Amino acid sequence: MSTSSVSKGCFVFKPSAKKKKKTTTTTTTTPSLESHFSRGCEGAESSETRFKLCQDLWSKIKTDTEVLQDELHRNILDSLLDFTRKCSSTRQHSDWASQMRASEIPTAALVLGVNVPDHDMTFQSLSDLLQQSVTPHVASVQAKECGALKHLMKRVLEKFMGAVVDDDDEEEEEAEHVSTPLHSSMHCSLSALCDWYITKTKKSSSGTPGRKRSSPVKDEPSQPPVVIIFKDLEAFNPTVLQDFILICSRYIERLPLMFIFGIATSPSTIQHMLPYSVSSLLCVELFQSLSCTQHLATVIDKLILTPHFPFKINGKVMQVLISIFLYHDFSVRNFIKGLQLALLEHFHSQPLSVLCCKKKEALPNVMQLSQSDLERIRQLPSFKRYVEKQESQAQVSLMTDDAHLKEVCRRLIKDLRKYHKNYYPILRCLHTLTSSLPRYPLGKQIRELHLICLEKNVWENEDYQSAMKLLKMLAKDELNASLQKCADILQPVKSKKLKNALVQLEEHLARFKQLDTAATAVAPGGEESITSPAKKLQKKTDLFQLQKTLLEMNESRRAKKLSPFEILRNEALDFIDTLVKSHLSPPESQTLHEVCYYTSSAAVRRHLNAAPRTSIQTALSTPYYYLQNDSLKTEDGTVSNAAPDICIAYKLHLECGRLINLYDWLEAYSTVVSAAEGNHPASDNFGKVDEVKHARFIRAVSELEFLGFIKSTKQKTDHVARLTWGGC
Known part of the structure; x- marks a missing residue:
């Protein structure tokens, strides 16, 4: 594959013999939130009191919000819990085959709406409730973790069995991880999960003491279901999902699997993603959550x-x-x-x-x-x-x-x-x-x-x-x-x-x-006053008399008394x-x-609805705004020669026209960097391009190209095209 990037090269990364995952605990002294709150605020003498009031008020709002969300999701979560209990009890009785085929997997299609950022909280509550009242075997997977069938299978096994699976190829590390069965591709399958599940259920039925859950379940089934939650169904690769369902259907008699599909758009997504040969293996029941507007x-x-x-x-x-x-x-x-x-x-x-x-x-x-x-x-x-x-x-x-x-x-x-x-x-x-x-x-x-x-x-x-x-x-x-x-x-x-x-x-x-209850009495003569002028219309009359009679009728209607209700x-x-x-x-x-x-709506809009390009241009033209380094303080419209390389390259590219000569750009950059290094302008090395400056310049130009400020052009081989407005 060819690339249009300004910087081209071949890079080789030699893999280590063994990936070592170290968990180190470092203690760093960071300023407290209270010090951040009091920094730069007006009226610092009362900052501690205001910070405490802010914390207390937000804690109250957060608590009430969580209680409110639990109440809003209570109906849908209770329905899901009833569904899982029903499927679990049905499987353990003889009417399992009569209500669904042996190869069908109970599936709950949970339509949550397009408010995707809120889904994590709903699924977390669902997982907690399932683990407390139905089954301890609950696993949640996301599409970004399961790009291939192997990755999906690994994530599911990791969630249930608690094992750690590296992302390296199993062939390279097979000799070093013989003790862990998941590191062998032949054991990374549902058969290993079946063996693990049988072992777990035997231990629980034999009364082996273990860790107690927060909410013990009465009449807990001897074979609790194995629930897999697909948080974002639309984002999964359809082929990966189809293969996984086909594999799971072969183990449904040995393993009480149950799926929960998180759907953001429409229930028809299941039919669009899965062909009939695969969707027929699922016994789907639809659940609709409360709309985000409500x-x-x-x-x-x-x-x-x-x-x-x-x-x-x-x-x-x-x-x-x-x-x-x-x-x-x-x-x-x-x-x-x-x-x-x-x-x-x-x-x-x-x-x-x-x-x-x-x-x-x-x-x-x-x-x-x-x-x-x-x-x-x-x-x-x-x-x-x-x-x-x-x-x-x-x-x-x-x-x-x-x-x-x-x-x-x-x-x-x-x-x-x-x-x-x-x-x-x-x-x-x-x-x-x-x-x-x-x-x-x-x-x-x-x-x-x-x-x-x-x-x-x-x-x-x-x-x-x-x-x-x-x-x-x-x-x-x-x-x-x-x-x-x-x-x-x-x-x-x-x-x-x-x-x-x-x-x-x-x-x-x-x-x-x-x-x-009261009787409404009609005013005497009320109807007469309205109809008496009408009787005059039956007589022969001229135009003047007709106009006079109509005016009397209009006045009588206006003079009509209001009813007691009115x-x-x-x-x-x-x-x-x-x-x-x-x-x-x-x-x-x-x-x-x-x-x-x-009342500051501008501050809220600036923080929550930010413009990325404006922020990038501010960072490149005024690096002190973000880095807070005193050496970067300059007058308006200028950039310090001690600024990062990309800021210097960005400032120099603003002085060019539509096409930028890379060599001239490099020489100007080298001159600015030499001044930053303290070289005298009369010295021989001032402004000279060496390998280090060349590499730094190429990296800065590549970053500007990645951000969309320049692009390669075929008009001239040693030029790049500028994509920003202004300049010469």
């Missing part, structure tokens, strides 16, 4: 739309995290990592985040604020707006008296907690009323409504006005059911204002129930509108909201 909605509902966690993100940051989720990976795990990044950045960059904690911790921390922290509070935009609304004497006290400022901050922190306690229940009530309206004027998901409320006053939105008009067209049963859901939302909330709101809402519901419906919706205007104002309207809200 998972995300639950995570947002439990972690973000709750007053239990004092840390909050504003609308722009939340929009960035949701956009990365929807347009990149559909990974809830990465969404939570983005939330963790925002949490860490907030406590690192905001000195006043020492107040971002629970009320019982925040109030004492207010009294311990330093003079610089109090000045930071006075400079907050929200606090400046608060001061402007006060009287002149109160303004002077707030700006000069530190003790008075601390007392006011304690009260403002309490008000901020009350705001969050009232905000989220009313948000859920509004979402309950509007989520079923046609075309979803305020969004189908509650996160969409939350984003609208974070931006501005929601009642000033045109979509809100449309939603209220649609609500006034609801039937009695629909409106009554929605209001009852709102009452259920407000029921557990411990807030005086919302308790009063609940009492008023229950009164409206009681009045709705009275309408069902009156009560309008009163109920006006009450909901009052609650919205009282409690759903945006967070920016609250004083000291900067303490709890993280």
